[in-house]
Amino acid sequence: MIDRLNQGLRKVPIWLLYLLGDLYPGWLLYLGLTGGLGPDPVKALEHALGEAALQLLILGLAVTPLRRFLGLNLLKFRRSVGVLAFTYVALHLLVWLLLDVQILSQVFNDIIKRPYITIGMVGFALMLPLALTSNNLSLRRLGAARWRRLHLLTYPAVLLAALHFVMLVKGFQIEPLIYLSVVLFLLLCRIRVVG
Amino acid sequence: MARRWTNTLTAADVTPKAAFLNRRQIMAGLGGMAGLAGMGALPGAAQADELEPNSWEDVTTYCNYYEFGTGKGDPAEYAGQLTTSPWSVKIDGMVERPGDYDFQQILGEMTLEERIYRFRCVEAWSMVVPWTGFELADLLALAGVQAEAKYVAFETLYRPSEMPGTAYRVLDWPYREGLRLDEAMHPLTLMATGIFGKDLPNQNGAPLRLVVPWKYGFKSIKSIVRITLTDEEPPTSWNMANAREYGFYSNVNPEVSHPRWSQATERRIGSGLFASRQETLMFNGYEAEVASMYEGMDLAQNF
Numbered sequence: 001m002i003d004r005l006n007q008g009l010r011k012v013p014i015w016l017l018y019l020l021g022d023l024y025p026g027w028l029l030y031l032g033l034t035g036g037l038g039p040d041p042v043k044a045l046e047h048a049l050g051e052a053a054l055q056l057l058i059l060g061l062a063v064t065p066l067r068r069f070l071g072l073n074l075l076k077f078r079r080s081v082g083v084l085a086f087t088y089v090a091l092h093l094l095v096w097l098l099l100d101v102q103i104l105s106q107v108f109n110d111i112i113k114r115p116y117i118t119i120g121m122v123g124f125a126l127m128l129p130l131a132l133t134s135n136n137l138s139l140r141r142l143g144a145a146r147w148r149r150l151h152l153l154t155y156p157a158v159l160l161a162a163l164h165f166v167m168l169v170k171g172f173q174i175e176p177l178i179y180l181s182v183v184l185f186l187l188l189c190r191i192r193v194v195g
Numbered sequence: 196m197a198r199r200w201t202n203t204l205t206a207a208d209v210t211p212k213a214a215f216l217n218r219r220q221i222m223a224g225l226g227g228m229a230g231l232a233g234m235g236a237l238p239g240a241a242q243a244d245e246l247e248p249n250s251w252e253d254v255t256t257y258c259n260y261y262e263f264g265t266g267k268g269d270p271a272e273y274a275g276q277l278t279t280s281p282w283s284v285k286i287d288g289m290v291e292r293p294g295d296y297d298f299q300q301i302l303g304e305m306t307l308e309e310r311i312y313r314f315r316c317v318e319a320w321s322m323v324v325p326w327t328g329f330e331l332a333d334l335l336a337l338a339g340v341q342a343e344a345k346y347v348a349f350e351t352l353y354r355p356s357e358m359p360g361t362a363y364r365v366l367d368w369p370y371r372e373g374l375r376l377d378e379a380m381h382p383l384t385l386m387a388t389g390i391f392g393k394d395l396p397n398q399n400g401a402p403l404r405l406v407v408p409w410k411y412g413f414k415s416i417k418s419i420v421r422i423t424l425t426d427e428e429p430p431t432s433w434n435m436a437n438a439r440e441y442g443f444y445s446n447v448n449p450e451v452s453h454p455r456w457s458q459a460t461e462r463r464i465g466s467g468l469f470a471s472r473q474e475t476l477m478f479n480g481y482e483a484e485v486a487s488m489y490e491g492m493d494l495a496q497n498f
């Protein structure tokens with residue numbers, strides 16, 4: 001069963017993932033412009049992009065445990081998943097800057113004074129070098145060991161993304177806590193294997 | 196059925212702006228001005244001119260009513276099953292005539308009128324809603340407020356069988372709110388029974404809810420089943436959940452930011468993807484009418 005799945009997945013071209021991944025924000029924008037995102041399209045767009053980014057980050061983090069424990073091989077897609085996650089985070093940030101907060105002085109105030117936004121920005125900053133080095137040239141230039149060490153930044157970045165979600169909701173809400181638990185579980189998988 | 200006030204107006208009749216210039220609101224504004232010479236312009240009346248109500252769609256599909264879920268669309272999706280008839284409101288505490296007041300009986304005693312108010316959520320979005328209702332002061336007069344009473348406490352219905360959101364302890368149910376007695380008696384403080392000339396949809400707090408237009412939306416408690424007059428500041432749900440973020444007063448104030456976001460500006464719901472944020476007005480634009488109640492109070496301390 002897993003073997004058949006792996007064989008099938010081997011035939012899926014990576015460009016298809018990029019295509020679908022790029023269509024989704026375009027689709028959201030179209031919905032936002034035509035009333036499909038409801039009465040508050042700015043927040044809906046911001047949240048949809050943020051949540052999709054978090055899901056992709058989790059998927060990227062799950063690739064190794066899925067292979068180790070279930071034999072499911074998604075390694076081929078990991079880079080594109082990571083690059084797409086970064087794209088969504090960048091779009092999420094742009095929507096927040098340009099469509100939501102709009103006022104530059106307030107943006108700086110928010111980054112400094114609001115912990116959940118500070119955490120989100122740090123997460124974005126951690127992902128920036130990863131996105132820039134997600135290509136074969138950088139891998140060769142840095143060397144596999146250094147490249148891999150650099151990309152360990154994924155772990156704190158995903159954790160910060162999940163915390164960002166937990167900290168922004170009102171009241172005691174389950175959904176962001178589920179995301180955080182999944183992230184913590186996947187990170188624990190790593191610690192056990194490493195240690 | 197008691198003498199139910201029925202409205203022949205439709206949403207289309209609601210839109211003409213001039214019709215909304217509420218006489219009482221202007222009177223209250225002028226009254227406030229007389230006592231507060233030098234306060235500046237007359238924001239309440241001046242801006243009433245610009246109040247263009249949101250669409251029925253906006254008002255009825257974008258709601259915070261956590262008893263039905265925390266998503267903005269959840270109340271519209273799940274509140275349909277709520278039984279709102281029969282309905283009674285227990286009025287107790289420091290009143291002359293405590294008891295269970297049947298909703299139809301209350302309607303029979305009250306004169307309904309239309310009020311167009313700005314509605315500003317603590318989450319920094321806003322709408323304009325054409326409410327139908329009566330002044331809370333009239334309902335309190337029905338029960339007879341005793342001289343010692345200083346506060347009014349309110350409670351929302353808590354019925355888990357019809358309220359899927361209460362399966363999670365997002366808040367300490369039932370939802371509770373409160374006002375100081377002078378706030379409760381203020382002519383702007385409305386008990387709403389309808390929007391756009393129709394009965395309140397369940398997701399908007401049917402059959403009877405509070406509307407306090409100069410306070411953040413969560414103060415305007417929905418589907419009220421109990422009103423208690425007390426001499427102590429009553430516990431309120433969001434304050435119980437997070438006292439640092441939600442004060443008892445929760446007056447709209449652009450200068451006092453929520454710990455997690457600024458309150459200086461707001462997103463006007465229904466204005467699309469590329470709309471500019473609007474400046475938030477002190478007391479949500481009702482400064483002339485209500486500021487005198489808070490004279491001498493440090494509003495940053497008593498947020």
